[in-house]
Each structure stands twice: as structure tokens, then as C-alpha cells.
Amino acid sequence: GAVVSQHPSWVICKSGTSVKIECRSLDFQATTMFWYRQFPKQSLMLMATSNEGSKATYEQGVEKDKFLINHASLTLSTLTVTSAHPEDSSFYICSARDRPYTGELFFGEGSRLTVL
Amino acid sequence: EDKVVQSPLSLVVHEGDTVTLNCSYEVTNFRSLLWYKQEKKAPTFLFMLTSSGIEKKSGRLSSILDKKELSSILNITATQTGDSAIYLCAVEGLEYGNKLVFGAGTILRVKS
Numbered sequence: 001g002a003v004v005s006q007h008p009s010w011v012i013c014k015s016g017t018s019v020k021i022e023c024r025s026l027d028f029q030a031t032t033m034f035w036y037r038q039f040p041k042q043s044l045m046l047m048a049t050s051n052e053g054s055k056a057t058y059e060q061g062v063e064k065d066k067f068l069i070n071h072a073s074l075t076l077s078t079l080t081v082t083s084a085h086p087e088d089s090s091f092y093i094c095s096a097r098d099r100p101y102t103g104e105l106f107f108g109e110g111s112r113l114t115v116l
Numbered sequence: 117e118d119k120v121v122q123s124p125l126s127l128v129v130h131e132g133d134t135v136t137l138n139c140s141y142e143v144t145n146f147r148s149l150l151w152y153k154q155e156k157k158a159p160t161f162l163f164m165l166t167s168s169g170i171e172k173k174s175g176r177l178s179s180i181l182d183k184k185e186l187s188s189i190l191n192i193t194a195t196q197t198g199d200s201a202i203y204l205c206a207v208e209g210l211e212y213g214n215k216l217v218f219g220a221g222t223i224l225r226v227k228s
Contacts, residue, residue: 006158034215043204043218044159093158105150105216107158 003027004096006108013084014116021079021111023094029074030096035067038091038110050077050094084115118143120219122205128225133195137222139205140187149188150216151179152204159204162190195226 003026013019023033031052036044048069049057056069066088068080077096081088093110119142129135141149148166152159163172165181165188172179176195181188192199202223206216 009157036218041223043220044206046215046217049215104161104164106161109157 004030004094004106004108006094006111008111009109010112012114012116015085016083018080018082019084019113021081021092021094021113023077023079023096023108025075025096025098025106028096028098030077030098031074033071033077033094033096034105035069035077035079036093036095038093040091044093047079047092052077081113084113086115089113089115118207118209118217120205120207120217122203122219122222124222125220126223126225128227129195130227131196133226134191134193135195135224137190137192137203137205137224138187139189139219140185141205141207141217141219142186143207143209143217145210146183147208147210149181150206150208151188151190152206154202154204154221162203192224195224197226197228200224200226 005024005026007022033050035047037047038044046059047062050069050071052071052074058064071077091110091112094108095105097105121140123138148164150164151162153162163179168181168183176193179190202221204221205219208216
């Protein structure tokens with residue numbers, strides 16, 4: 001089955017630094033990937049839709065300059081948390097479809113970010 | 117605004133019990149409703165429902181969609197401790213990218 005890989009799975013950083021999280025579709029091409037954020041005991045909140053070769057579409061309330069998304073190829077999207085603060089600590093998950101619009105949505109394993 | 121509401125928020129049962137999880141939704145131009153199971157990491161796919169009244173079944177799990185009532189249920193029979201997880205319901209509408217809107221989830225704990 002289709003696989004989405006996320007890296008790193010766990011990262012600790014200091015306040016003010018930037019952290020990059022990668023999301024790769026390993027055996028299929030994904031023109032669209034989705035980035036979610038999940039706080040403890042809460043549901044997944046969509047942050048943005050990452051579109052290959054163009055700008056990401058951000059959800060209301062998500063800071064574009066803080067959460068930089070790049071989708072440079074059909075198999076890779078990156079989320080960079082810039083100038084991280086402790087309130088950015090969260091579980092970040094990406095997902096992608098193996099076929100546009102009708103394919104099943106596969107999730108990466110998630111990346112747990114802790115900002116000290 | 118698209119919305120998904122799940123109930124109950126949490127549930128504790130004993131092994132062998134049957135549970136029913138509920139999901140109601142409001143979405144513009146409904147396309148599908150999906151159920152996921154989340155344990156420690158990312159959600160794993162359970163069911164995708166697009167047609168009303170047709171039950172989907174996988175082992176002890178089954179789910180059905182009621183488009184008239186804008187709702188779905190997920191049934192788990194003969195529960196096992198391995199069923200303990202967060203069960204997430206999500207809906208997608210006919211818009212660009214088909215993004216999913218998730219409910220808050222139901223935390224299920226099965227005691228032995």
C-alpha cells in the first residue's frame with residue numbers, strides 16, 4: 001500500500017530557532033499534501049494544503065510567515081516552523097492521496113515538536 | 117462553516133462489550149465521510165462512506181452513513197483491549213484539494 005514518511009518523528013529545539021519537518025510520499029506522486037496539527041487529547045486541525053509547484057493554501061488563523069510550507073516536488077513537502085516558541089510545541093502530521101480527489105488519504109507517522 | 121461533532125467524547129467498556137460511536141456533520145457539498153483509528157501516532161484508515169444506508173464491514177468493525185440525518189455510526193462488536201484508541205470521524209466536501217474536517221474524536225478504552 002501507499003506509504004507516507006515523515007521526518008523527524010521527534011525533535012526538541014530552543015526558542016527562536018527554526019525546525020524543518022519533511023513529508024515524503026514513498027511510492028506514489030502527490031500533487032497535494034495536507035499538514036495538520038494536533039494538541040494533546042484534541043483532534044487534527046488542518047493547517048494548510050500544500051500544492052506542488054505553487055504556494056500553499058493556509059487555513060484561517062494559521063500564520064503563513066511562521067509555518068512555511070514548500071512543495072518542491074511531487075514526492076516531498078516540507079513544513080518549517082520559524083522562530084519557534086513553546087506554544088508551537090505540538091504533534092504535526094502530514095497526509096497525501098495516492099490519487100487526486102478519489103484516492104485514499106494516507107498519513108505520515110507524525111512529528112512531535114517540543115520547543116524549550 | 118463545515119463542522120463535525122462526535123459523541124461520546126470518551127467511553128470505557130469491558131472486553132466483549134459492543135460499542136457505538138456517533139458522528140454528525142455539516143459540510144458544504146458533501147463528498148464522503150471517513151473513520152480513522154489513532155493509537156500512538158498517525159491515524160490509520162478504517163472506512164470511507166459515500167452512499168447512505170450501505171453498511172461497510174471489516175471484521176468486528178462496521179459503519180453506516182445516513183445522509184438524511186447527516187450522521188454516521190461506527191460499531192465495534194466483541195471489543196478487545198487492542199481496540200483502545202481515539203476514533204476520528206472526518207468529512208470532505210467538493211472543494212479544491214478535498215481537505216478533511218475532523219471531529220474531536222472519541223477516546224475508547226477497553227478494560228480487560
